[in-house]
Amino acid sequence: MSTLIKQEILGELLNATGKGFEKIRAEGKIAFESQGFPTNKSEEYKFTAMTKKLEQSIQNFGTAAPFEVTAEEVKKHLFAGFTGDVLVFTNGHFQPSVSSEISAIEVSELSRKPDTALGSIAKPEKDPFCAVNQAAFLDGIFISVPKKAVVEKPILLLNLNKANEGQVIQPRTWIEAGDFAEVTFIQHTVNLSDETYFSNRVTEVKGGLNSQIRFYKLQNEGKNTLEVSNTETAIQQDARFTSVTVSLSGEMVRNNLSLNILGSNSEGNMYGIYLLNGSSHVDNHTNVDHTIPHAESNELYKGILADQSRGVFNGKIFVRQDAQKTNAFQQNNNILLSEDAVVNTKPQLEIWADDVKCSHGCTTGQLDEEALFYLQARGIAKDQAKGLLLYAFAGEVLDYITDESFREYCISLVQERLGSKF
Template identity: 55%
Template sequence: MSLSVKKDDKLSDLFLQTKPVPSGLEGFSGLKSEARQILLERGFPTTKNEEYKYTNISKRIADSIENPDAPSPISDTSQIESYRELLASIDGYEVVFNNGIPDLSQTDMSDAKFDAQLFSAMDASVAGRIGTIEKSEKDAFSALNTLSFSEGLFINIPDGTVVEKPIVLIHYVQADKNGDCIHPRYFVKSGKTSQATIIELTVYTGSQTVFVNALSEWSVAPNAHIRHYKLQDGHKDTLEVHNTSADVDRDATLMSVVLSLQAGMIRNNLSLNLNAGNCEGNMYGLYLLNGKTHVDNHTNVDHTQPNSDSNELYKGILTDHSRGVFNGKIFVRQIAQKTNAFQQNNNILLSEDATVNTKPQLEIWADDVKCSHGCTTGQLDEEALFYLRARGMSKESAKALLLYAFAGEVLDKISIEPFKKYCEKIVHERLGGSY
């Protein structure tokens, strides 16, 4: 990103005022200073920037945000009941973020096989890893998170550890007033031959406008196997940017499943760096949009060494005045022979006012590879709909069944059964079917 903005840009006025480094984070002052300088020089993206051509989230934030500071902590998250049944059914390790700040006092680590530590409690050698995978110059909102985070969480899964129960990162968000901002941040380090599943979800209370600018970094060591499931289901006045970057080492796998169901506007930036042979990155997404919801998925897979695999499938179902954007990039470096890379984006539009902009991209410098990409945008299969109706199904039931079958290819990637059933139930209901 190289486009600069006017010095009187509202977002610069909001976010770039000089502030003291939060207590305990003095070791990050250099990182924060660098992020601030990047934003001063480059500003925030507009639609003139190719990466944000179809997603003018900077303007939405500028029009909606009144206070760049985080809301005060929620005093009693036990009063938030909307996800209690789900959390009980998952029976995982609940790691709580309270308005963007990790709160280990609400996390039971008594029998956990992983470590969770606040950024402010880390020694210098560990703290030095922060910002090495997702660098501030990569995206303006990554720089903004680096400048603005007041605490973070470091999750360490030791070598040889299999975490049988899911780790559930639950973000409680409750704005004090319209236009509050939070900047959650965490780093996951999975040791050699470790295994874990991390489920991430956000619980919003109230209907105030809130801007969530989240960033996570993932270090997946040799022969580690990590699954990350993220559910995005806010309300019509939530604005979200999620920057997620991972380094994947030899013989390791990382799977990402992102379900984007409701919000005002969401921008997801997901990057996988496949840095060694026989490693694998899998990226799956489903966006199920109505109203004026706008979701933009930007993905990046970088094959830097021979014999690595990537699989990517994103699907969208859109109605009303919603808008979906997909931009997927696959890079295959010259040394990365024997690469296998697959990317596909499929969309169904259910109204004339729904819009999809899709751009799959391949950049290949090696010659011994198997790579493919493609996209489709269309409507429901009328022949299949007629077939089901001819066998006694109502139009609504037949339509819901076909749409669920379309979405199910992504939902089937979720291996934690209680969470999968919960997501299936939401999707069935949103598509007008029964469950």
């Protein structure tokens, strides 16, 4: 670990105090000090030199303070047709005064919930950035969906960021859904400045028996943004968790998503799309841990890379010895539009059970020239034909978004990027 990062992190971030989190902060600090920041020899960060990028771009590691916004400003950042509830955050800090009052669920600052089992799902020893967050976060948000509650409207987690150059944002979120509960979350971040900052996010999701949780994430931040996002879940019997991640921008972005399948007849779904250009770098690391028989997981990530962009996909599926009758599927497909674009893909299966149905695979290629010629021969301009083919490739992932307004917004962004919008 470099002298710069060690001195600044340990000197300021890891010495955060107050709000009653002393015990878990101490656990995070110990976990971080035992790991350090990942180096180029770290297998998990082999293709994503986040530490080097932080050394180059983040100078003081100061924590970004919250700022005030008005209800009118919040409305400007809602996508057309959205009719759900909104929870607003500025620089990672919850702003209840401009957030919806949602009668069906409980929402509060984490500091008001001292008994929350923070760190029990997103364990700090699993990832150094998760450890940093646990040691250094100031507060966070607690969201609890009661037993049997069906929240029909989606809940938008709207993050408005306006950090100064070189500052750090440390959002912390705890979500729990009771037995037979159903809820949809949309996480969307908007940059209000072009400054370079580091967002280090941790989200823990606990799903009760027969619960249904949908978690959608749109990453369309500034081109100078550095981000690490750890999302860890614990899914119980008969429950279903579905994640869709849409990554469109960011200088260097690392998404760690883990599904811990803890009950039979449960289902975990992970879908993602990354459309990269310029020098953007997006790394998706996924982990599915099957520990119980009769459970299922499905995973599909697709990438389109242009210019000098770089994509990384590393998906791991573990099927433990007792997890018989497991169905687990994983696929990563990529299209490269430039000779300078690079993708590193590594789907993995580790199976200790003998009565399972599992598959994994990956593809990397270019546009089908015959299909492109076919469309041009029918009077479609080359650029539009190219855009249509690319959208046909990528659009499958967006079909897994059930909220119509958010899906249409994502479709519009993707079509605009691909040049397939008429």
